Amino acid sequence: MTGPEMAEPEMPHMAPRRRKNQTEETRLKLVAAGAAVFARQGLAGARIADIAKEAGVAMGTLYTHYPDKDALFAEVMRAGQAMVLSGLAASRQVDGGREAVDRAAMDGVVTFAETYGALFRLLLSRGATDNPLQREVVDAIVALRVEELEQGLKDGWARADLDLESAARCEVGAVFHLLDWWLDDPAKMDRDMLIDHLSAFRRFGVEGRAAP
Amino acid sequence: MTGPEMAEPEMPHMAPRRRKNQTEETRLKLVAAGAAVFARQGLAGARIADIAKEAGVAMGTLYTHYPDKDALFAEVMRAGQAMVLSGLAASRQVDGGREAVDRAAMDGVVTFAETYGALFRLLLSRGATDNPLQREVVDAIVALRVEELEQGLKDGWARADLDLESAARCEVGAVFHLLDWWLDDPAKMDRDMLIDHLSAFRRFGVEGRAAP
Amino acid sequence: MTGPEMAEPEMPHMAPRRRKNQTEETRLKLVAAGAAVFARQGLAGARIADIAKEAGVAMGTLYTHYPDKDALFAEVMRAGQAMVLSGLAASRQVDGGREAVDRAAMDGVVTFAETYGALFRLLLSRGATDNPLQREVVDAIVALRVEELEQGLKDGWARADLDLESAARCEVGAVFHLLDWWLDDPAKMDRDMLIDHLSAFRRFGVEGRAAP
C-alpha cells in the first residue's frame, strides 16, 4: 500500500499518463503539427503524411481524432484564435496608462508571433486562398480593437473623424504585415525597436493631432 | 511599320489572319483565368481543369503556352506586378501637390483592386502559403514607397524618427488589409470615403507631428 | 454433473462466477451481430467496427474470441448451418403423412427465416460473391432433399423422370427466392398462405402426374 507505485499519482509534475491524458496529448501533438504544416503549405498544400510525421504518429491516428483534413484545420484555427484573443485580453489588464497597455498588447502579439510563427501567419494572413476561418479570426481581433477605439473617442484620445472599423483594419493589417516581414529574419531588427515602431505607427494612425 | 512582321496578315492563301494575335488572345485568357483561380484557391489548390474551363479552352491548350502550372502562376504574378508598378509610377506624374499625388496613388490602387479584385489579393497577400513570387511583388512596392519616404525626409514632411522600411511595410499592410476587407462587399463603404480613410491613415502614420 | 468443470463457480475468493458463461454470452453476441452485419454487407463489406458496435462490445473483444474476421464469418456460417439442418431434421420426425411432414418442413423454414432473417439470407444466398462456406450450406440442404426424393422414388410419389439433384436445387432456389422476397415485407402475404404456396410449388414440381 505504501510502495513506490503509490507515489507516482501524487507527483503532479510527472504527468501520470492515464488513458485520457494520452489521448489529449496526441490531439495536442496533432494540432501543433497541423499548425506547422498548414502554415508552411496552406490547407490544400499540406500533406497528411507530413502532418503525421511531424506529430510523430501514424497517418491513421489523425483520423481517430478528426474526421478529415478540414476538421484538423478548423481545430488548429480555433485553438489559435483562442490563444490570440486570450493573449490580447490579458494585455488589457496590465497596470499603467494607455500607452503601457498598448505596448503590452504589441509585446504580447510579438511574443505570440515569435512563439508560434507559423500559426501566427496562418491565423492572420488574408488575401489569396483565404478561408472563412481566417476571416473569423481577423474579424474577432478587429472587433476587439473597435471596442478600444470607441473608448478612445469617449476618453478623447482618438481622433473624432475616425471610422472605427477602417482604422482597426488598417492597424491590424499594418501590424500583421510588419511582423510577417520581421519573422522572415528576426535578426533584421531589435525586438524592442520593432515594438516601438508598431506602437508608434499605431498611435499616430489613430490618435488626435494637436493643431499646428 | 513596314517590316516583315507586318507581312503575315497580308497573306491571302490560307487566311491565318493574325495567327500571332490569336495566340496572344489565348494567353491573355489563360492569364486572366489563372489569376481568378489562383486567387480563389491558391497555387496548390488551383486545378488545371478549373483554369482551362474558366479560360474556355481545353486543358491541353494550357500546355501549348506554358510548360506547367508553376509557369502560368509565374506569368500571372509577373503580369500583375507589372500592372501594379506601372500604375503606381503613373500616379507620381500627377500634377498637383504631394497630397494630390498621394490621393492619386490611392485612387489608382483602389481602381486596380476594383478591376482585378482576385489578382489584387493574389499579388498582395502575404503570410501563410506565400510564395517567393508574392514576396517579390510586395517587396517591389515597399521599395517604391521607401524611395518616396526618403524624399519626404529631405523635404521635411516625413517624421525624422521614421524607420523607412518599417513604415512602408505598415502602410502597405494597412492599405492591403482595408482593401481586402472592402472588396468583400464594396457596398459597405463609399469609394471616395474609402480613399479618404486610406489617405488619412497613411498620412498620419508617417507625417511629421506638430509639437503639442 | 459433478466433474471438475463444475468446481469453478464454487470458488468464493474472487467471485468470477460463471466466467465461462460470460464468455459464451459474448461469443453469442458476436455471432448474432456478425450474422446481421455480414448479411447486410457481405463478407468484404462488413466492418469489424460495425459488428462490434452491433454486439455492444469493443473492437478488440472480437479478437479475444476469434483470430480474425474470416473466423467469425466461418463461425456464423457453421452455427447457422447447424440450426438449419437440425430444424429440417426435426421436421422429419413430425407425425402424419408425407404432406404433413412437408408442410412441417416449410413451416420450419419460414420460422427460421422469420427469426433469423439476416442469417437466413446469408446462409442461402448463392451467386455473386458467394463463398465456399455458403455453397456448403446449400449443398448440405440439397443433399438432405435428395435423400428424401430417393425415398420418393422408392415409394412411388416422385416422378420417375426426375433428376434428383436438379430437382432439389430447383426446389431450394424456389423456396429461398420466395422467402427472400417475402422477408422484405412480411405483410405482403399471410404466413399460412406463404406456406401453402411454397408447399404447392414444391409438390407440383416433383410429384408424379396422372396421365391426362
Place this chain on the structure above:
Amino acid sequence: MTGPEMAEPEMPHMAPRRRKNQTEETRLKLVAAGAAVFARQGLAGARIADIAKEAGVAMGTLYTHYPDKDALFAEVMRAGQAMVLSGLAASRQVDGGREAVDRAAMDGVVTFAETYGALFRLLLSRGATDNPLQREVVDAIVALRVEELEQGLKDGWARADLDLESAARCEVGAVFHLLDWWLDDPAKMDRDMLIDHLSAFRRFGVEGRAAP
C-alpha cells in the same frame, strides 16, 4: 481525293477509329471488366485496380467515364438488365406453340448464362449483400413472367389457384439456382438435358393438372 486514305471511312467492317468510337470502346471495355470483377468479388470486394487491369486501361481512365465505383457498378447492372430483358422479349417471338416458346426462353437464359456467366450471377443473385439494383433486375424479370402467367390463366393452361407473383418468384429462383450450380461445372450435365429439366420444373410448377 481518291487516295487510299479515303477508303477507310467507307469500310464498315474496319471500325474507323474516330475519337468518339474510341471513347465508346473504352466504356465498353470498362463495363465488361466491371461485370467480370464485380461478379467475382462483389461491389465491396472489387478493386478498382483489378477492373482497370482487366479492361487494359489505367486506373484513372475509369474516372474519365464514371464518377466512382458505384456508378460503374450501376452501369454494369443497367447494361446487363437490358441484355437479359431484351433476350427474354426476343424469345417470345419464336414461332411454335407455347412449349416451343418456353423452351426458347430457357435456351436463351442458358445461353446468356454461358456467355456472361459472371454477369448472370451478378444480376440475378439475391440474398446477402443485395443491392437495390439487383432487386430491380429480378423484379423486372418477375414482372415479365407474371404477364405470361396472366395470359396462361386466360388461355387455361395455368392452374387457377396460382398466386402469380409467388409462382413467378419461385420459377425465377429455381431457374437461377439450378443455373448457378450448373455454371460451377457445365460438364456435369448436358446442355439440352439442363434445358429439359428447367422447362419441366417450370411447367409442372404452374400448369394445370389433370384430375387423377
Place this chain on the structure above:
DNA sequence: TATGAATGAGCATTCATTCAT
C-alpha cells in the same frame, strides 16, 4: 478478458501532364 487508441498497408480517387487525333 475487455478496452479503444494506435498502427500502417491497402484502397479509391485526384489531377498535373502527355499525346494521338
Place this chain on the structure above:
DNA sequence: CATGAATGAATGCTCATTCAT
C-alpha cells in the same frame, strides 16, 4: 495550335489488427 481522353504517381482516407492499460 487546339483538343480531351488517357495516364499513373501522389494523396486522402479506411479498416483489420495489435497492444498497452
